[in-house]
Amino acid sequence: MQTPQAGDQRVVRWAPVAFAAGAAVGVLGGMIGLGGAEFRLPLLIMLFGFAALQAVILNKALSLVVVLTALPARLAAVPLSALTPHWAVVVNLLLGSLAGAWIGASWATRMRSSTLYRVLAVLLILITGALIANHVGTLHHVDMPTAATVTVGVVAGFFIGVVAAIMGVAGGELLIPTIVLLFGTDIKIAGSLSLAVSLPTMLVAFARYSRDGSFTVLRRHARLGLILAAGSVTGTVLGGLLLGVVPEVVLVPGLAVLLVLSSLKVWRHATTG
Incomplete structure (x- = not known):
């Protein structure tokens, strides 16, 4: 199967x-x-x-x-009035995550492609560990x-910002347990607070990536991106x-195995990609 290109026919074929x-990623x-x-x-x-x-x-x-x-759905479930007492938590983590996002994106743009593949593979294993830790035990x-x-909180936010920027993720898998462990916040509140940290952190990383030539991928593959987003x-x-x-005892191990296999395949791209 050919990789997607900018042509209209190929976009239609890949739609x-x-x-x-x-959708599969969203469901998982x-x-x-x-x-x-x-x-x-x-x-x-891949x-x-x-x-x-x-x-x-x-x-x-x-x-x-x-x-x-x-965000709107989350605010419907956890109103803003329930989050405002925890504004200091968001500020605390942002003090580290904003800097981490900028530095992480800078590192990613300067890495050799083979090195970045390996870093992504290792970070996928890290996320796998976080996934298991979050859903096993209390x-x-x-x-x-x-x-x-x-x-x-500042140090943790920095490293989470780096990981989120390098992987292109929101970082919720790392932010939520950090908020619960450090600040003793209810996990439902922590989920909403993680979005409040993620959004500005992602915007900073996005701003840094916009200075790199590879950012043109968004313009070249805009239609494909819109379909993936939908x-x-x-x-x-x-x-x-x-x-x-699906019981977590079945779902979490299955997803963990999937991430590990994905990590191995991404690692191989360092020599074959």
Whole structure:
């Protein structure tokens, strides 16, 4: 199967595949309460044939669309009045994540393609570990002095910003447990707070990527991106409706295996891509 190009005929040919792929990713993410960008990134590389940096930039754009569409639904479930008492948590993490996003995007644009493939493969394993940790056992608040909590929050935010920028993801899989562990926030509130941190963090990374030549991938593949975005949003909504239908004892290990296999395939692109 040929990789997608800018021509109208090829876009039409790939449209059903792109929508189905986006929807599948959205369903997987929605079923565990995430946007699914972790699963979309390997597909952009392996199925659609995008180079590593192009896949990251496109994944970032699609993640941004998913987060923006998720915000109204999230605010309906958790009103703004319930979030405002926790504004300090958002500010604390943003102090690190904004810098991390800019630096992470800068690193990604300067890496050799083979190195970026390997970094993405390793980060997929990291996300797999976070996925398992989040859904196995119970998260408990780590009680520390305020100064220590703020310091750890900035450092954690920085590394989350770096990971999110390099992978083109929102970072919810890392943000939610960080918020619960550091600040003792209810996990439902933490999910909404993670979006409040993710959105500006993603915009900073996006601004940094816009300075790189690979950013033109969004213009060259705009129609394909729109189809993937429509599929992703549709799938995320459907996945949210299916939340809890598949037992986590079955779903989480299956998704973990999928991410590990994807990581191995992405790693191989370092020598064959």
